Amino acid sequence: MKYSLINILYIAIASVLCVSCDKPEDYVPEASFIKIYNDEFFESSYIPLDVVQAMGKGYFILSAYDSWNSYILRVDEQGKFMWDYxxxxxxxxxxxxxxxxxxxxxxxxxxDLSLTTLLMKATDQSGSARVERTYADIIYPLHSSKVDDGFLLVSYNRESYSTRLTKLGTDFAVRWHEEYSVEQDVEEAIIGHLTRIGDRLPFFSGQAGNKYFLNGYYNYSISMLFVNASDGTQTGAVNGFRSKSAVSSARYLDGNGFALSRFDFGENYIIPKIDLNTTGIGIASDLEGNIHPEIAPNAFVYNEIVDVNGKEVIIYATSTKAGQMLLYAYDAISGTLVGTHHLGSTNPYEAIDFVPTNDGGLAVLGNTYTNGRFSRITLIKLSEKQLIEFVNQQN
Amino acid sequence: MKWSSLVVLLVLALMYPSNGHSQGKANRRKPVKTGNSDINQWWIGVRGGVNLSHATAQESYSVFSFTRDFTDGDNEKNYHAFTLPGLQFGFSVSYEFLTGLSVNILPAYVSYRYSYDNSFRWYDSENQNNNVTTGHNIETRLQYIDLPLTFKYELLRGAFKPYVQIGGYSGYLTDAIKKAKITSVDQASGADREINVTDLSVGVEDRIKKWNYGIIGGIGFTYNVGNARLGLEVNHRYGLQNLDNGGMKFVDNQLITGTYDVPDDFSLSNLELSMQVIIPLKFITSKDYIPL
Known part of the structure; x- marks a missing residue:
């Protein structure tokens, strides 16, 4: 009897050990999620544009709908719908x-009538957006970005046939503007881009030390221009060829170094590290990089430098011919590829933008077609662990 | 802990009590007491049968977040309870330490199956007859090596011995597969009946926790046939563990972004019907050499 009880105890302990050795992770809803913001209407069509994290209180998504109408979507930190407008x-x-x-x-x-630019302000309290400021002399806004002491706004002036760069202060008041002439009428191409019935064009802007850069029409082509940060005077350019060959995304690294992507008659190139002459003239198709046949022609490319667990990487987000989102990670110092990550399957998925999150993860904004046909917004949150695994795939 | 370590532990667990009845000690002649309360006995046997499972969602998840009202019932998983049969096959080792009262280890290879349905609908808001509805049937098959430990009490002492048993179990996942069958009624494209769209089978072993545990209880009977006993028993397993591996819940695969299937937090209950044949390891007789 004595032995029997010991035996039973022995077996019981063995069983408990079996269970206790398993330490699986619990799901943390705000750490990782995949959300598709759906409604049941055939006629709904959303085209996401940008996402921002609201200081750990969820995300705010800017989107177009039904061609070029405006739509905003607010979701919580778990990606759940809060309100839209x-x-x-x-x-x-x-x-x-x-x-x-x-x-x-x-x-x-x-x-839509005057073509003037409107600054909109949205709050959780109102659950809507209202006009905060009107820029009467800025028409056809194309892209804006944040710089050290304010914001940049790229637009097209149909009256002067010029691409315009406007510097806004931190209060969104105009500080200066400068125009860069276009030698042909590109209004039709711009309207086609804005209404999504024509080719998508890679307008962008940003800061490179004491210079700004922008991508827009210049002379006869889409070109990347370098300008003085003080007054917008042009100092250099990387010329494209019409709208068929140009830089498609750019991120300043240091010195004269940039992380770029470019396209050339349907082919896409990733250039994670290259020195550009910001005071001279270059040709986009001369920029050496790795060709990526898997990237869809005319795909959006967005890149950003991200600190992942103390390691600086350049992450590119784009889309494949197979209808998946594709993320590349490059070491920011060496420029070597350190990881790739595909998102989405069966139905088409397209990467639009991403934002590093406060918890060390990454929120990727994309477009998908539910059931293969209805254009919807998707937000995919990668946890810090997933992101670390993604940028550490080298053996 | 590695699986090999577990095996060693279990072997030790099984071998240790056998020392008291090992060959060497068994050769020692010990007086056999005929008082029922002092009779102890080892039984081993084989057992097998079928089972039916029921997954219970503790927290439900979806890839969709609806921005407008949606059709009632859409997007909700409808679990089917105790419908898909699974199989189990294994062994039993019992130690009867008091008359009619025994402790049992029932290692078995078990497959559990369960399924749920959900559906999604899109329609023309001006003409709802112009719509497309997709139906999703998701079947999950989990395979475990289970190790129940039960205490069994026999209610009668004749040749026919009904009994009740209760205990706990733990299980180690060896394989997990999800099968998704998607059908569509696409009236917007001119269909008037359901068509098959996708049949997909995806391994999900990394998305299920490696270990399961719970409580087990059941009733059954054995019937003496010669020196062996034939038995039939019904057990109910009640899982105490959320089996979803939370860290993988939204790691993208074909199921999540392809078929819009996100696993819920769930536990698994199970009804099993097993037949068994057990034989004693020693033959205990009275002074008159009558088997006891």
């Missing part, structure tokens, strides 16, 4: 560039 039908052409300042969200749109 379809802006008035005269407020169209929301552009990339979304800012979270003092618990409010700011973005730029356009009046």
């Amino acid at each position: 379809k802006l008035e039908e005269n407020i169209v052409n929301p552009i990339k560039g979304l800012y979270f300042i003092d618990s409010a969200f700011y973005f730029l749109c356009m009046d």
Whole structure:
């Protein structure tokens, strides 16, 4: 009897050990999620543009709907729907560039009749957006970005046939503007881009030390221009060829170094590290890089430098011919590829933008077609662990 | 802990009590007491049968977040309870330490199956007859090496011995597969009946926790046939563990972004019907050499 009890205890302990040795992770809802923001209507069609994290209180997504109408979507930190708002039908052409300042969200749109640029402000309290400021002399806004002491706004002036760069202060007031002439009428191409019935064009802007850069029409082509940060005077350019060959994304590294991507008659190139002459003239098709046949022609490419667990990497987000989102990670110092990550399957998925999150993860904004046909917004949150695994795939 | 370590532990667990009845000690002649309360006995046997499972969602998840009202019932998983049969096959080792009262280890290879349905719908808001509805049937098959430990009490002492048993179990996952069958009624494209869209089978072993545990209880009977006993028993397993591996819940695969299937937090209950044949390891007789 004595032995029997010991035996039973022995077996019981063995069983408990079996169970206790398993230490699986619990699901942390805000750490990782995949959300598709769906409604059941055939006629709904959303085209996401930008996402910003609201200081750990969820995300704010800017989108177009039904061609070029404006739509904003607010979701919580777990990606769950909070509220949305379809802006008035005269407020169209929301552009990339979304800012979270003092618990409010700011973005730029356009009046559909006057074509003037509108600064919009949205808050959780109102659950909507209203016009905060009108820029009467800035028409066809194309892209905005944040710089050290304010914001940049790229637009097209149909009256002077020029690409315009406007410097806005931190209060969104105009500081200066400069125009760069276009030697042909590109309004039709720009309208086609804005209404999504024509080719998508890679407008962007940013800061490179004491210079700004922008991508827009210049002379006869889409070109990357370098300008003085003080007054917008042009100092250099990387010329494209019409709208068929140009730089498609750029991120300043240091010195004269940039992380770029470019396209050339349907082929896409990733150039994680290259020195550009910001005071001379270059040709986009001369920029050496790795060709990536897997990237879809005319795909959006977005890149950003991200600190992943103390390691600086350049992450590119783009889309494949197979209809998946594709993330590349390059070491920011060496420029070597350190990881790739595909997202999405069966139905088409397209990467639009991403934002590093406060918890060390990455939120990827994309477009998908539910059931293969209905255009919807998707937000995919990678946890810090997933992101670390993604950028550490080298053996 | 590695699986090999577990095996060693279990072997030790099984071998240790056998020392008291090992060959060497068994050769020592010990007086056999005929008082029922002092009779102890080892039984070994084989057992097998079928089972039916029921997954219970503790927290439900979806890839969709709806921005407008949606059709009632859409997007909700409808679990089917105790419908898909699984199989189990294994062994039993019993130690009867008091008359009619025994402790039992029932290692078995078990497959559990369960399924759920959900559906999604899109329609023309001006003409709802113009719509497309997809139906999703998701079947999950989990395979475990289970190790139940039960205490069994026999209610009668004749040749026919009904009994009740209760205990706990733990199980080690060896394989997990999800099969997704998607059908569609696409009236918007001119269909008037359901068509098959996708049949997909995806391994999900990394998305299920390696270990399961719970409580087990059941009733059964054995019937003496010669020196062996034939038996039939029904057990109910009640899982105490959320089996979903939370760290993998939203790691993208074909199921999540392809078929919009996100696993819920769930536990598994199970009804099993098993037949068994057990034989004693020693033959205990009375002074008159009558088997006891």
